[in-house]
Amino acid sequence: MARTSLERCSGFSATAEVIAKIGFKLFLNVVPTVTNWSADAKEFSLILDDNPLNDFCELPPKAVTDGLWYSNVLCGVIRGALEMMQMQTEVVYVRDVLRGDDVSEIRVKLVRMLDEEVPASDD
Amino acid sequence: MVVVYTIYIFDRHCECIFYTEWNRGRSPLSADRSAATAVGGRPEGSKEPANTAHAVDGTGTHLSGDSQRPLVWPTTATSTAHRVSPESPRNIAMEEEAKLVYGVAFSTRNIINKLNSKDGPQGGNPGGFMSFATNTYRLHYYESPTGVKFILTTDIATASMQPVLEMIYRNIYVEYVVKNPLFNVDPLASSPIENDYFRAVLNNYIREISSTTTIA
Numbered sequence: 389m390a391r392t393s394l395e396r397c398s399g400f401s402a403t404a405e406v407i408a409k410i411g412f413k414l415f416l417n418v419v420p421t422v423t424n425w426s427a428d429a430k431e432f433s434l435i436l437d438d439n440p441l442n443d444f445c446e447l448p449p450k451a452v453t454d455g456l457w458y459s460n461v462l463c464g465v466i467r468g469a470l471e472m473m474q475m476q477t478e479v480v481y482v483r484d485v486l487r488g489d490d491v492s493e494i495r496v497k498l499v500r501m502l503d504e505e506v507p508a509s510d511d
Numbered sequence: 512m513v514v515v516y517t518i519y520i521f522d523r524h525c526e527c528i529f530y531t532e533w534n535r536g537r538s539p540l541s542a543d544r545s546a547a548t549a550v551g552g553r554p555e556g557s558k559e560p561a562n563t564a565h566a567v568d569g570t571g572t573h574l575s576g577d578s579q580r581p582l583v584w585p586t587t588a589t590s591t592a593h594r595v596s597p598e599s600p601r602n603i604a605m606e607e608e609a610k611l612v613y614g615v616a617f618s619t620r621n622i623i624n625k626l627n628s629k630d631g632p633q634g635g636n637p638g639g640f641m642s643f644a645t646n647t648y649r650l651h652y653y654e655s656p657t658g659v660k661f662i663l664t665t666d667i668a669t670a671s672m673q674p675v676l677e678m679i680y681r682n683i684y685v686e687y688v689v690k691n692p693l694f695n696v697d698p699l700a701s702s703p704i705e706n707d708y709f710r711a712v713l714n715n716y717i718r719e720i721s722s723t724t725t726i727a
Contacts (some may be wrong), residue, residue: 472523472657504658505523507527
């Protein structure tokens with residue numbers, strides 16, 4: 389974000405676009421599609437056709453049955469980055485290519501906007 | 512000729528995580544030399560007794576007496592790269608001064624946001640507060656999108672240090688502090704920047720700026 393020196397996003401939908409088009413492109417060189425907006429525009433899905441982290445990876449059957457999401461670190465990254473931007477979110481993996489689905493899908497839900505911290509008062 | 516006096520860096524929790532001065536002894540900020548308290552020029556020496564009693568996070572809770580907060584202020588004992596010159600007396604303690612500086616910048620930024628009707632609880636700097644000047648110095652302000660605030664005081668003739676502050680954020684802070692895996696970004700507490708590389712690169716950069724830039 390420091391590299392791109394962008395302004396603050398106007399709303400959550402703008403945030404989604406920026407994550408997909410700029411963030412993912414900058415670090416992973418893929419552009420996921422933003423779809424499945426919920427009714428109140430607080431949730432959306434990122435659909436990844438090919439995840440470069442999965443390129444040389446296969447999961448053993450036990451990992452699949454036990455519920456391993458291989459690229460779950462991406463969810464953490466998105467959640468951490470958005471929390472730095474005062475947005476508390478929940479990010480989960482819904483579908484994953486390594487587990488047999490056709491595409492990978494990450495669902496991002498905005499819980500609330502965080503307030504900036506005010507310095508402690510001296511009285 | 513740009514003369515940079517001091518730099519303060521505040522993090523998202525309103526704590527000062529970095530402070531350095533360059534020409535403060537000759538700066539108007541310490542004009543009242545007769546009011547110097549300690550002999551070495553620094554009240555309370557290494558600030559250790561004061562640190563344990565101050566709030567760590569924004570809610571005002573106090574640290575337990577034994578856990579010592581790491582020092583932000585360069586003292587002659589800890590800092591090798593940069594020493595506080597003994598001729599830079601202060602009228603108030605270092606922590607108080609940092610709080611005052613933060614308060615001024617914070618409040619001014621809020622006023623400007625309100626007047627621009629862009630105020631919101633999320634903070635940021637949509638109103639575009641850049642600097643203010645007194646008749647002795649000019650204070651420059653830059654806020655990163657993540658809420659890290661960089662404050663620079665220079666002589667009055669300097670027009671705008673926005674590009675400089677952006678460079679400091681993007682090329683020095685992000686490179687040496689954020690990307691340092693050992694720098695703890697605690698969501699609740701703050702920790703000062705104790706990175707020698709950061710300090711050295713910043714000193715070099717400011718020295719370069721002071722000697723080569725000519726502001727028309």
